[in-house]
Amino acid sequence: MLSEQLGVTLDPALLELAFTHRSFAYESGSSETNERLEFLGDSVLGLIVTEELYKRYPDFDESRLSPLRSGVVNMRALADIARGLQLGQYIRLGKGEEVTNGRDKNSLLADALEALIGAIYLQFGFAQCTEIVRTLISPTMDSAVARGAGLDGKTALQELAATLGMGAPEYIVSEEGPDHDKNFTAVAMLASQELSSGTGKSKREAEQVAARAAYEALKTANPQG
Numbered sequence: 001m002l003s004e005q006l007g008v009t010l011d012p013a014l015l016e017l018a019f020t021h022r023s024f025a026y027e028s029g030s031s032e033t034n035e036r037l038e039f040l041g042d043s044v045l046g047l048i049v050t051e052e053l054y055k056r057y058p059d060f061d062e063s064r065l066s067p068l069r070s071g072v073v074n075m076r077a078l079a080d081i082a083r084g085l086q087l088g089q090y091i092r093l094g095k096g097e098e099v100t101n102g103r104d105k106n107s108l109l110a111d112a113l114e115a116l117i118g119a120i121y122l123q124f125g126f127a128q129c130t131e132i133v134r135t136l137i138s139p140t141m142d143s144a145v146a147r148g149a150g151l152d153g154k155t156a157l158q159e160l161a162a163t164l165g166m167g168a169p170e171y172i173v174s175e176e177g178p179d180h181d182k183n184f185t186a187v188a189m190l191a192s193q194e195l196s197s198g199t200g201k202s203k204r205e206a207e208q209v210a211a212r213a214a215y216e217a218l219k220t221a222n223p224q225g
Contacts, residue, residue, distance in 0.1 A: 005085055006132055011123055018115040019087070021108060023094030034115035035181070041118030044126070048133045049073050052141065067153060070208055071144035072137055075110045075183070075199045081136055082109035087116065106199055107183045153211035157188065160218055166191050169214065171207045188214040 003009045010018075022033040049072050053065050060068070071077070082088070088103035091112050102108050121129040157169050172187045186206035188195045196217055198209025 002085060002087075002090065006120070007135075008120065008124060008128070008132065010119060014119045014123060015090075015116075016092070018119040019090045019112055020092045021094070021097060021102070021111075023097045023102070024092040027094040034112065037115035037118035037122075038111050039118070040121065041114035041116065044121045044129060045114060045117050045133060046073060048130050049137060049141075051130075052134060052137070056141075067208060068144060070205055071212065072141050074205055074209055075106050075201065076209060077140050077144070078110035078113050079106035081140060082113040085113070085136075087112045107177075153208045153215060157190075157211045157215040157218070160215060160222075161190055164218070164222055169195075169211065171210065173203050173206060175203075186210040190214065190218075 002015075017032060018034050018037050020030075020032060020034050022035060025031065025033045046069075049069055050065075053060070053068055053072075057065065057068075083104075087109060091103055091108060093102045093108075097105075097108070117129065117133060120132055124132075154169070161167060161169055167190065170189045172189060173184055175182050175184045177183050183199060183201065184203050184206040185197060185199050186203070186209070187197045188207075188210040196210050196213035198206050198211070198213055200206035200209055
């Protein structure tokens, strides 16, 4: 049960709203979607993660804290946390999203998690919400630090590629979704070869995610680089 995983019992109506995707609302003729809660939760999550990083790493300056935060608060990382909570089973989707495996889409899962955080904040306030979110993000934060996410991914990839004599990386970026809720996908290319891809809510975030994944793959394949 979700309440057992979170350690709190959410108001059923608030919980239902947090998991109501716009496709379900459109098909049912309702104006109630989780987008407002998602908007709120995104801001709350960003503040909690930023404060946690600020306290955890007092020797890090902004140039390291910012990409580290992106390593924690990005679509893929949030979707993975949502999968751990099995949020996909709770999301109310329209038929179109159902048939396209919407319950396992990174974008929908990440949005649902942010909406859930918004609901927790509204019901329990910032202090208790912070404790819950810290528990949820702690493994992701530790993993991000271990992967070197505190380093700028694009810079790290460019320097490694130069060391290996492979030229400069390039990024192919595509976007989908309405103007108010776009999702970006970036493909990191090196020597005309696709190394990795990344998704995000902005072009920069998607490129950073793709660059970090490419850096890790390249570093693993060339440990002496």
